[in-house]
Amino acid sequence: MKTIILPLAAAACAMCAAQGAFAQSTPTGVTLYGIVDGGVEVVTHSPGGNGGTAARVSSGNMSTNRWGLRGVEDLGSGLRSIFVLESGFELDTGVSAQGNRLFGRQAYVGLQNQYGALTFGRQQTAIYEMFGAFDAFSTNARYSLSAVDAAFNGRAxxxxxxxxxxxxxxxxxxxSFGRxxxxEVPGSPETSRDVGGGVSYSAGNLQVGxxxxxxxxxTQAIRQRxxxxxxxxxxxTIGQVKLFGGYRWLQDQGADSATAMGTHTNLYWLGASYQLTGALQxxxxxxxxxxRHGNQDPLLAIVGADYAFSKRTDVYTKLAFARNRGNSNLGAAGVGTVVPDENQTAFTVGIRHRF
Known part of the structure; x- marks a missing residue:
């Protein structure tokens, strides 16, 4: 094995050194970017205490808060190296989001050319990356499609x-070898595996995906689920109006729980945006x-307005109503954010800045 491995390693090192010498003379760029979004929220039937109305500072109402570094280097012949390190955070407390991870939103490196990009690391799933375009409130907001199904904000x-x-x-x-x-359990490649993909197409005023x-x-005990x-x-898009719609089929055998009995649901949504003026939407x-096998069938309805002071700063307001029955607990900001079997009304007003 040494007679095979050592020459290959030496050749790989020589190639890397040659490529490195070439890369140093090519343009390199690193961009710092982010979104800071916060406001005040009032919600009824909030969990905790007596399940009454809560008033609080809320974070990420129109776009989840983040800061990140994006880098690219031209390697010649149309080939580029790329990376993204993106960190989410809660504006009201300053703590890191996504389970208190430093770069919980994205952390990957890869290569890109005219045929596409191949990347490695923590990354957005296809459902997340594609379906923000098919929801009037995107999938990065607190009151949005991702509140109904967190997979629309999923990463692996x-x-x-x-x-x-x-x-x-x-x-x-x-x-994903371990989502x-x-x-990444030795001898058990199925454990926590995640696989998926998607296709979208844009033609004129229409986009589908x-x-x-x-x-x-x-865990190994439930790896078959x-x-x-x-x-x-x-x-x-029709003039100043943009229409949205979609459908999601779900069959969940309890892949994250040793006791879950399974879920089969259909999710339907419709939405619209109207650019009333150049600044007001x-x-x-x-x-x-x-x-399919129960009578909960929760419904979430949201209306909102967004006013842009500039390309980077806007103010907004949102009003949401979540209807629950049969012990369902869908709140305006997601499952589990309302007392079970109670309806919820939520209102928020805030400001967002992009940099």
Whole structure:
């Protein structure tokens, strides 16, 4: 083995040194960027205490808070090295988001050319990356599609991902060896595995997309259990109006729980945005979940307005209503943010700055 490995290692080192000498003479760029978003929120039937009305400072109402570093280096012949390190945080407390991770939103490195990008690290799933375009409130906001299903804001650790864009066509495929820092079990490749992909297409005023995601149980005992999602969405622009709609099928066998009995639901949503003036935008969306083997069927309705002072700073307001029954607990900001079987009304007003 040494007679094979040592020459290969020496050759690899020589190639890296030669490439490094070349790369130093080519342009290199690193960009610092981010979003800071916060305001005041009032919500009814909030969990904790007596389940009454809560008033508080809220974080990430229109866009989740983040700061990041994005880098690119031209390696010649159309080839570039790329990286992203992106950190989420809660504005009201200053703590890191995504389980208190430093770079919990994204952390990857890879290569890119005219045929696409191949990247390695913690990355967004296809459903997350594609479906922000098919929700009036995007999937990065507190009151949005991701409140109904957190998978629309999903990421996978230990992932290899390909993304390519060819005219109006975009394709994504990825494989995670351990989606939540709990996989990569020797001799058990199924444990915590996540695989998926998607395709979107834009033509004129129309954009459509479809994406699939399947992940396995996060321990060896439940590695055969899985959660499967298939989603399709579209948007269409008519003058100052943009229409949104979509569907998501879910079959969850309890991939994250040794006791869960499984879930089969259909999610439907519609939305619209209207650019009333150059600075003022009105938004609305309705999200309905059909639980196939139960009578909970929660519904979330949201309206909002956004006023841009500039390209970087805007103020906004949102009003949401969540209807629950049969012990469901969907709140305006997500599952578990309301007392079970209670309806919730939520109102927020805030400011967002991009840099």
């Amino acid at each position: 650790d230990n992932a290899v991902k390909y993304k390519g864009s060819f005219g109006g066509l975009t394709t994504i495929g990825y494989y 939540n820092n709990d996989g 479809v994406a699939y995601d399947q992940y396995q149980g996060n 899985n959660a499967k999602r298939l989603a399709a969405g579209a948007n269409y 009105l938004l609305g969306g309705v999200y309905y979940t059909d639980q």
